Amino acid sequence: MRGWSDVFRKELKEFVRDKRVLYSAVLGPLVLEVFIILLFGYLSTSFTKDxxxxxxxxxxxxxxxxxxxxxxxxxxxxxxxxxxxxxxxxxxxxxxxxxxxxxxxxxxxxxxxxxxxxxxxxxxxxxxxxxxxxxxxxxxxxxxxxxxxxxxxxxxxxxxxxLPFVLVEDKLPVEKPFAGAWLVGFLPYLIVIWAFYGGFSIVGDLVAGEKERGSLETLLITPVSRQAIAFGKFCALGSVSLASCISALAGVLIMGVAPIPMTQRLFESGLSLSPASMFAIAVTIIPLVMFFAGILLAVSTFARNQREVQSYLSLLSFVVLIPAIFSQIIGYTDIAGKAWVNFIPILNSASVMRDALLNRVDWTSLGMTSAVSVVLAIGGLWLAVKLFTKEKVLMRV
Amino acid sequence: MITVEDLAKHFKDPKRGVVRAVDGVSFSTSPGEIFGLLGANGAGKTTLLRMLSTVIAPTSGRAEIHGHDVANEPDAVRKSIGFMSTTTALYSRLTPREMLKYMGKLYGIASSQLGARVEETIAMLEMEEFADRLCDKLSTGQKQRTSLARTILHDPPVLFFDEPTAGLDVLASKTIMEFIESCRDRNKTVVFSTHIMSEAERVCDRICVIHDGKIRAIGTLQELKQATGEERLERVFLALTEPTESAA
Incomplete structure (x- = not known):
């Protein structure tokens, strides 16, 4: 696997210099989160007044x-x-x-x-x-x-x-959640979305773009194995997606500490997250990002050109969006605690993250969800590498 | 040194059936020789060079580059070759110096030697003026020199040039052609693929006329002229390729 880190570093260097990537994958999520929270804060205030x-x-x-x-x-x-x-x-x-x-x-x-x-x-x-x-x-x-x-x-x-009986309310002693109920429901969705869409700005360029420009052949005739090249690109893609997730979270944190009265309702219980919850979120996000990176790289490798990449991704988006959207309402249903949810990709990650944001970690769910994501990430990477070593796929332009 | 024996590449095309892009090609070249592959577009030159550079695998036959089998020792082959084509783009957001360092690492040049080797190559191709400018901002000629630098950075004994002057102006072409000629003096084995007769006539020690994936003739310019009875290479080429076209 010699050379993968060189490919990885070179790709990252190019991305950092590409304003398009910086705006859409790094700055974009942050600005968008700030905007969404401002918008929902405003709506929430108006809603209360109305x-x-x-x-x-x-x-x-x-x-x-x-x-x-x-x-x-x-x-x-x-x-x-x-x-x-x-x-x-x-x-x-x-x-x-x-x-x-x-x-x-x-x-x-x-x-x-x-x-x-x-x-x-x-x-x-x-x-x-x-x-x-x-x-x-x-x-x-x-x-x-x-x-x-x-x-x-x-x-x-x-x-x-x-009176037939006297009703006495007895609240369970629960941990303080990370933020208000709306954010706890919405944040996992945002994280999942950015884990996927974060890589969009670069995925077309990674392999399909290189095919189009003719620079891929130069790479293929170096004594670095195709597996190493594919792995280097996979890591670069995963890093950009992860950066998008972190940027989106940073946007939420900024708004959480910013003294803006309009948005304070969304952070009514402050911003508290236990170390166990932080760990659970990290363990959930990383394999999820890797899974998406593998799939996106496979698409970019399979496609003839960047336009074809966009067409495939439009379809693929729905596969990711449906469980992601469902994850927003899972908390209002009885299925949130069902064991089979742990086996539904994306939905399981969002569900574990939601629990973590409520400062409760179900270690069994976390373990199963992470295991499913790791298996899928390995599958995604395997598919990408397999396609990358297929002459028919790599040479079609 | 390159030895090619009965090398073939067949593709399955849904419309055309089995396409014999390269069909039983054999030849050999030696160090210090510039071996020309002369053929029209679609003759099979690029497919042949792609097989020799291990980008694609042959359907049958065998080839050895600098003593290494292309099918069994692809890594060793890749270390021994440099490949240049005008269709190959540079990385637009890297500078020539950064790109050379990157390629040097991929070719396994030791870090202790990489810096010196990059500077040496930059100096050899007179790239100092633009070595730290992004490749995206370079002129066509500067890009071509950068591409050339990338090809020779690891000092390979075998060099492939696939239509290296296509689309270039006279000055940029001159730089490339002079470089190819200089490879002979440095004892490199060069395979130069072109469809431009004057270029083949100028630099090639031997010319291989390839048409429809098959070799029609191999020889020095003089030998080809004698075999066809024609004086100009263009006429020689037509004489060697026309019979098949008329038969078709």
Whole structure:
């Protein structure tokens, strides 16, 4: 294997001098992460603000004390219904997401111990109306419980005897996660994506580009074995992909420590990662990057030219993207802990990384996932080397 | 020294069936000789040189370069040869000096000698002016000299030149041709592939006319002229290759 390190160093030197590679594989992930976090931070802030449910109220002056409960919850923006306008007309004019109509004698009926009818009008096809309805029901439920207890106390009845049981919440003592829930779900996806796309900027140039330019033949007539040449290129490709992952992570860390109020919600639990979690992430990323490097190098070797490389990669992207996208929602399903997930490439890596970011390391999953990735990395490298030593493949231009 | 015996390379083509790119070629050359491969485009010259330089494997036959079998001792063969072609590009983001150092390492030149050898080659080809400029920024002539430097850096006893002046201007071609001529004095074995008659006439000690993958004739320019009864090499070449074309 003499000469592989020379090939590796030469490739890296060329990449470092290529602004295109620096921008897309190193600077790109960092800038993109910063941009994505800013964007999601902004959306998250806007989302929170928007969630003051705008509700149109008819006869609000008669609606005490329920209206006070709504105001106290700080979730609602109350809009008085214009006199002479119906609830339906108000909703049609987008005055609010839903309308609550209190009867004019609401308070009197309430005090008399009767149950006045309060009508809620909403569009069942409108998602925001349904969300606001749930918020109104929540306030109602709390208001109703409080009201019932007060009434029963007035009647000298112990309210607790009417409850089937008392629900007590008992939170498990878990480690503080790396960041907020959104980032923990999204970060593994980003890492996987950059492990794959990081090499895109150079993969076309590595072999197919050399075939096109005619410089590959020069390399083939040196006394360095083809295996060594392929391995040197494989390492260079893996390094660039790894640099992309690190750059993407650096972008997240920068935003985590930057005092930007808009994004602080995304880092609500700070940035804490245990040494075990760091180790788990590294052990997961490295073989994954090597697996991608092997596959990408095989594609570049097989292709006649750089354009052909891009065509193959467009198709290959979907194979990587589907499990990567699924990895974002795996935390919301019961399959996250299933043993078979450890055998699904990409998804297993994302799942282990998600656990690591929650500062919990399942050593069995980590071991199985790493083993699968190592086997695939060896397979990818074997394929790339095999193609590199095939005269028919190497000589087709 | 090169010995080629009944060397052949056949490809399977989905449209054309079996293509006999090189078909039973035999010849030998000695140190200090410039051996010309004269043939039209597609005659099989490049395929032949690729087999001799171990880039592709022969379908049948055998060849020895500097005492090493191309099929069984490819590494030893590669150490013994230098290969130059105009279709071979340089690494655009390396300087000529960096590229020579890189190639020197690949050829296994000891680090203690590499620096001196690179400087010696740069001086020999008068490359000092542009040795530290990126290859991407070099003129065609400078690129060609860099390519030449890469070919001879490890001082191989056997040199292959595959259409080395194709697409070059007169001045750049002159540098290459003068270099090839100088190889004779340095006792190198040179195989010079070309389709340009005047170049073959000027530098070759012996000329091998190759057509449709087969050797049509081998000899000195005088011998070929005598065999065909023609005076100019162009007429000699046509006389040796036309019968097959008319038969086809």
């Amino acid at each position: 969630f003051a449910h705008k509700v149109v109220v008819e006869n609000s002056r008669h609606a005490e004390p329920f209206l006070s409960a709504m105001v106290e919850s700080k979730k609602f923006e109350i809009v008085e219904l214009t006199p002479g306008m119906s609830a339906e007309e108000a909703l049609a004019q987008k005055m609010g997401r839903l309308a609550i109509s209190f009867p004019e004698n609401f308070q009197e009926l309430l005090e008399a111990g009767q149950s006045p009818e309060v009508r809620v009008t909403y569009d069942p096809n409108e998602e925001t109306a349904l969300i606001s309805l749930a918020a109104v029901k929540e306030v109602y439920s709390s208001f109703a419980s409080k009201y019932s207890i007060e009434r029963m106390t007035e009647l000298n009845i112990d309210a607790r005897t009417l």
